[in-house]
Amino acid sequence: MVISAEDLRRLSAQTLAEAGVDPSDAELIAGILVDADVRGHGSHGVSLLPLYLARIRAGGIRLDGVPETTAVGPVVQVEAHGGPGQVAAMQAAKACAEVTREYGIGVATISGGNHVGMLAAYRQPFQVSKCIGLVFNVSGPSVAPPGGASAVLGNNACCLIVPREEEAPFIVDFATGAVACGKIRQAAMRAELIPEGWLLDPDGVPTRDPRGLDAGGSVPVFGGYKGLCVTLIVEVLGGLLASGRASPDVRRQRQSPAEVMQCGQMFVGFYPPAFGVGDAGPTIDRLADAIRSSYPDTAPETWFPEQLEGRAMRRHRYEGIDLPDALVSEIGWSLDAVGSP
């Protein structure tokens, strides 16, 4: 099914609202999911809807869980009370940007939360307030350390949002596993083999069968020992400081549909004028030019953040978003429900 982003957003919001989600929260969640599809990360897009709906039914996402915010100076804490992750996270992003404008630096953490989707989706509050945002997310165990054979750490995420005057924000957004788990599940849904290096089977042996992930497999951490170092930094800031717990004590959303994940997030904001700094655009351009110059002949297809996403956004604007039939029928959408893009 090929569908325009607008239609996909409307349909997703409607489906969430029918499941009992507050209509404005449903709009927010749908917008964040579709944003991931538009940016080319279908792993974090509406392919998550069936899971969210199952978790709402089972009670893992609590529809009566309304986020509660406490702020003391530049430190904001949001207790999500088990509600939809996106609602608490957008509240935290906004609160972080607000205190950052006041103090020059600010932070908002989330405890008692659920899955928040693609971190880059929280760029808007930072963009509007012209603050730089650094975001961490801790998830349940799916990643093996270097040379390890089982899933003991989160496929944690790390994101930097840098507003620019003349262009869309510069965004760096990655998971600390060799690949995001959703990308493996997407391959499973499309019945495709995955590249080598993405997954270990339940015995710790490398496999190209994506179904191994939810059968007890694990994703190797990216970058060996130094990648482990990065993920440990996220564990301390986005885990311990945010929610008092690291990934070994976070629940996996698929495996525990009836339970709140308890995953932690941290948003740190920096207001450049407080540091005597103006528009970040020229510095980002300088870095891109330097990197480009290091390829004497042909550069790789993607050598700088936002290139892949920029291409995907242009493509999806013209061609619409192509959803796997298996997903459409799993959610129960009718092919007649929407027009062509």
Added chain:
Amino acid sequence: MVISAEDLRRLSAQTLAEAGVDPSDAELIAGILVDADVRGHGSHGVSLLPLYLARIRAGGIRLDGVPETTAVGPVVQVEAHGGPGQVAAMQAAKACAEVTREYGIGVATISGGNHVGMLAAYRQPFQVSKCIGLVFNVSGPSVAPPGGASAVLGNNACCLIVPREEEAPFIVDFATGAVACGKIRQAAMRAELIPEGWLLDPDGVPTRDPRGLDAGGSVPVFGGYKGLCVTLIVEVLGGLLASGRASPDVRRQRQSPAEVMQCGQMFVGFYPPAFGVGDAGPTIDRLADAIRSSYPDTAPETWFPEQLEGRAMRRHRYEGIDLPDALVSEIGWSLDAVGSP
């Protein structure tokens, strides 16, 4: 020459003072260098002394450069005025810890700076104030992006300092190149070959000859594209926000001995009680236990931060520090100047 840490510190401080460094600054710099040797990172130890002395003589490290600190709420800016990097950095670390205790979160940046050595060496102010510290450093271009052939980015550094009640702080400290440049230079000094993957020659071809680094070679960034993402985060926070410049505009200390490096640093502090969090020790133990459990048979020699450093500290306490003869004669130390450890 085998020497005790105490003697090495005294000798180094004396040598710096004789070169015109203020005696208390000389003590500080010597302490930071020897700390790296003791922790097993000789690349960041007294092997840097000949370079520092040459830069002092040439004017790249300005002995009249006294750091100037400006604080507005939780944001501290330190202008190093081209003085020794360690002096500005310790001032920034202390100021960061101080504002962090007051506001719950705090930040100190350094502009106009020089080489600061091993970031973990700045743990003490965070340890004493019981604050978590996140530290970034941007250095001059020595690193190639994934698939690139030349040195266009800094071998930037990233460090997390987590005080614990019952133990020494938990520290994560790594460079965003496949290896720290100093480790390659140490191999050159010992006339050893380096492992594959550490270095590209001036034509971008992998080499095991460590002399290639300062002959126009480059170190590949760690972790491929995701490692590039990490180093870009450091560029924005430790570069743009700290000093208004990213690594392509930072000078390399060896190549430009007469010029201030202009490398930037950022210290971010978090006071756990402001986040409702107590001792980090149990969470770090939980992470270590989880990782250990993923090795069904033998774990790698080093599978968690501070293991290598802990072993090195114990060894050096008993056996003293073994310095290459080439280094000792380059600095001009007499073998009779010190007793055995």
